[in-house]
Amino acid sequence: MTPPTQPPPTTAADVERLFREHGPFVWRSLRRLGLNESDADDLCQEVFVIVFRKLQDFEQKSSLRTWLYGIAVRVALAHRRRARTQRELPTATLPEMVATDGPHDRLAEREARRWLDLALDTLDEKKRAVFVLYEIEQLSMNEVAQVLECPLQTAYSRLHAAREQVESFFRQARKGTVE
Secondary structure (H helix, E strand, O other), rough: OOOOOOOOOOOOOHHHHHHHHHHHHHHHHHOOOOOOOHHHHHHHHHHHHHHHOOOOHHOOOOOOOOOOHHHHHHHHHHHHHHHHHHOOOOOOOOOOOOOOOOHHHHHHHHHHHHHHHHHHHOOOOOHHHHHHHHHHHHOOHHHHHHHOOOOOOHHHHHHHHHHHHHHHHHHHHHHHHOO
C-alpha cells in the first residue's frame, strides 16, 4: 500500500520544515558524494536555496527525498567542476563536536568514516552515486535510477561494479596494500 502523499511545499515555512526534516540526509549525502565537511555545510544550504526556488516545479513523480538527493547530486557535481579551477586549499578544520560516547567510540567511528571515504574515493562519480544512494541511504533501486536519470539495469550494473570495487579496496586494506 502506498503512503499518502503530502501536498507539495509552497512557502518559506515549508522549506524550513523540509530543512529540519531532510537537512541531515542532504548533508550526509553530500559528504558521501566526496565533499569535505565545510563544503557539505555550504552546499547543503545551496541545495535548500534551489529547493526554495523550485518548489513549484516539484511534481511528486518521485519521493521528496529522491528529489532532494537529485538536487544534491547536481550541486555536488557542479561544485567539483568549479573546484578543479580553484587554487584554494582548505586548511582550517572544524572543532570536534561534544559527544556523550567515549573517546574510543568516537575514534572508532571517525576511523570507520575515514575508511568508508577512502573506499568511496576509489569509485567514479556514477558508481559512487549509485552505491551511496542504495547502500548507505537505502533508497530503492527504482528511486536510484530515477534520481540519476538512468535505466534500471544500468543502475544495477553500476551498483554491482561499485560493490566489487569497494570489496577489493577492503581486501587490499586488510592485506596492508592500500596506499
